[in-house]
Amino acid sequence: MELNSIKPADGSKHAKRRVGRGIGSGLGKTAGRGHKGQKSRSGGYHKVGFEGGQMPLQRRLPKRGFKSHLLKFNAEVSLSELDKLGLAEVDLAALKQAGLVGSIAKVVKIIKRGELTKAVKLNGIGATAGAKAAIEAAGGSIA
Incomplete structure (x- = not known):
């Protein structure tokens, strides 16, 4: 060749x-x-979308909804993920290090999904009413 x-x-x-x-x-x-x-x-x-001078469909339809640009800084962690983590004290840095929340997260909230068996102390992390009850029932606390 x-x-x-x-x-x-x-x-x-x-x-x-x-x-x-x-x-x-x-x-x-x-x-x-x-x-x-x-x-x-x-x-x-x-x-694209031109209809010969007629008002185009994307302009005829009403605008609807709102998405906050601050949502990207919020994160959620479930009780089951918190249980798998296995730490006695949990804060934002620990969650970021474990990879449970993104690196840009500023506000973290624990949600009631799954079970919590170990006592966990939360520092600077919020929780829903159900999650807070579950954490306190397991012997943990929220600071």
């Missing part, structure tokens, strides 16, 4: 369709663009 004899595999390459090259080609005259109108002309097209 020589570098000058290398060819692509059979069928992997095919000739580009050449339009507007006479009636014998099958794509002469209008070159597959039909007759008249914006789409038939060179450079004639429109932006």
